[in-house]
Amino acid sequence: MGDARAAAPAAAPVTARGQQRREAILDAAAALFLERGFHGTSIDEVGAAAGISGPGVYRHVASKDALLMAVLDRxxxxxxxxxxxxxxxLPPREALATLIxxxxxxxxxQAxxxxxxxxxxxxxxxxxxxRALHNHRRYVDAWVGPLLALRPGASDDEARGAATGIHGLxxxxxxxxDFVDDVDPATRAPLLRHLAAAVVDRFVAT
Structure with a gap:
């Protein structure tokens, strides 16, 4: 989770079509980086997966490093x-609901x-x-505050552990x-939100 400015694209898209193409490139890069690894993926392969030439990718990002940074910055x-x-x-409960x-x-x-x-x-x-680690700490901190407000007797470490545990869940x-293949797509998000909220309730009640 870096700063969006860190991606340093060669030129920001100025049209809806350009933005759609950039999103397609980032989606293709994310899938290939996951499947083959960062060093095992070439710009030409990313371009082919996105339906453009390899050099065409450089109209949207300056380098392969910048491409990975753009994927993470999203x-x-x-x-x-x-x-x-x-x-x-927001009040603590609403803040946690938003974060969940x-x-x-x-x-x-964006798994x-x-x-x-x-x-x-x-x-x-x-x-x-x-910068990415700094933003990650900011994200965890956003959970810690509401968790401690709901359970004042908890320690900072306990709240951080609960937050990262929910993230991992x-x-x-x-x-x-099995979850991806067998659970109805319409129920996946509500189910995960319910499970995460249940962990919050358990933490608060402990």
């Missing part, structure tokens, strides 16, 4: 970042990027990794083949 700019800002102005909803949506809609955040971040420059369940 998690923050379109999901975690807005949720953190929204939660800051966002995390579930990302776990289902590959969440995996890459763990597996491929090490390949990126130190300054980007530092959502992330893992969303990628389990």
């Amino acid at each position: 998690l923050w700019s379109e999901g975690f970042g807005p949720a953190v800002r929204a939660a800051a102005d 909803e966002t995390h579930v949506d990302l776990a289902i809609g 590959t990027a969440l995996v890459l955040l763990v597996t491929e971040l090490r390949h990126l420059p130190d300054d980007y990794r530092g 959502i992330d893992s369940a969303a990628r389990v083949p």
Whole structure:
């Protein structure tokens, strides 16, 4: 979860079609990076998967590093970042509901990027990794505040453990083949939200 500016695209898309093409490139890159690894994927392969030439990818990102950064930045700019800002102005229960909803949506809609955040971040420059880790701490902090407000006797470590445990529950369940293949798509998000909320309730009641 880095800063969106860190992706340093060669030129920002200025048309709806250009934005759609960029999104297709990021989706293709995320899938290939997950399947083959960052170093095992070429720009030409990303372009082919997105329906354009390899050199065409460089109209949207400056390098393969920037491509991975753009994939990861989407998690923050379109999901975690807005949720953190929204939660800051909400009562504890509503803040946690907002954070849960966002995390579930990302776990289902951008599952590959969440995996890459763990597996491929090490390949990126130190300054980007530092920003990504800083944003991750901000995200966990957004959970810790409401959790402690609902259970004042808990320690900071306990609240952080609960937050990261909920994240792991959502992330893992969303990628389990039986869950993906056997659970009705219409019920996946509500089910995960319910499970995460149940963990919050258990933490508060402990």
